[in-house]
Amino acid sequence: MDIRPLGARLAQERTVALFKSADLEVMRLVLLAGKSLPPHSVSGEITVQCIEGCIDITADGHSHVLHAGQLLYLAGGIMHGVIALQDSSALVTVALRK
């Protein structure tokens, strides 16, 4: 799968699931500047890797600003919200908890 920066195509792209297997779910999140995902949680552990742009992830009341090439780990069940500070895409990997 190709997860290079979308660059000029970013504004026309949407969040897509890349694959879901028995233990892992991987998606590419696309979020334009100023857009946000309201606080939510999933049961499994997550890594979020900023591919391009800049996103702010607030988890358990702490804000984490991720620039391109930075990766954040979130334990399972943690409430987290995301806001894009620039037009951004990120690779989200979820460990599916059984």
Place this chain on the structure above:
Amino acid sequence: MDIRPLGARLAQERTVALFKSADLEVMRLVLLAGKSLPPHSVSGEITVQCIEGCIDITADGHSHVLHAGQLLYLAGGIMHGVIALQDSSALVTVALRK
């Protein structure tokens, strides 16, 4: 965690574990051109994302050449070997199977 390309520092770096949690293990693999990892397997599912350079992953007899920005999924238990075609680093995420 910062997983930007190492660039000129690559030759001085080694493979490092970035973190290991209950469900996920994430490491940055550093492999110089011509170096290889002999065929091996782990029980959990894996994603390998080439960060820089170019690596060839042979899994179940099929060769997969990954350039920077490409990601490969491997099911758990699959025998796979890696050879670096250029000085390379890659992000390896393993879903720990319990």
